[in-house]
Amino acid sequence: MSSDEDVLATAADWAAEGETVALATVVETWGSSPRPAGSRLAVTASGRMAGSVSGGCIEGAVADAAQKTMADGAPQLLDFGISDERAWEVGLACGGKLQVFLEKLA
Template identity: 80%
Template sequence: MSADSEDILATAAAWRASGEDVAIATVVETWGSSPRPAGSRLVVTASGRMEGSVSGGCIEGAVADAAKQTMQTGTPQLLDFGISDDRAWEVGLACGGKLKVFVEKVG
């Protein structure tokens, strides 16, 4: 586990200990030119705090929305993002890559 991953997990634990609802999103698979490698993490709270990155910013809003839904329902989600190179800039995946992100509620 990288130092960044350990920092994200520590942040998630601290936010959870302070009473926040928390979810963690983890890149589990990538194809082609992906913005972040597998294992990259983003932690999100119900109040909107975020730390880390699963995409260098290009799909973080969609992942944060899914994380808030997961916090409400308790149901994990596997998100699949990808786009052809000709539409990549339009939807925010400028790299044209593909990735899968697993979102789960903490505690």
């Protein structure tokens, strides 16, 4: 099973346990990006996470946005990026940009 399938299986298990779950998927990247398009992160309302959309540098921001998506059910398209000059300062050593689609699982 691939790591993306593991994330989906984990999200399904959490939902079966009664957890509210959101799924984040990298839909597009530009320049250098730590994770390719198709990478996934599952987040629960109680704060559990599985997978990765960035190798750790934006997971917190995605998890925060996931709480809103889980609360109101509205999907979000999130844009993240940083100039190469500031990349090391903010922890995005890769520079580049990525777009993440966030949705609540039914």
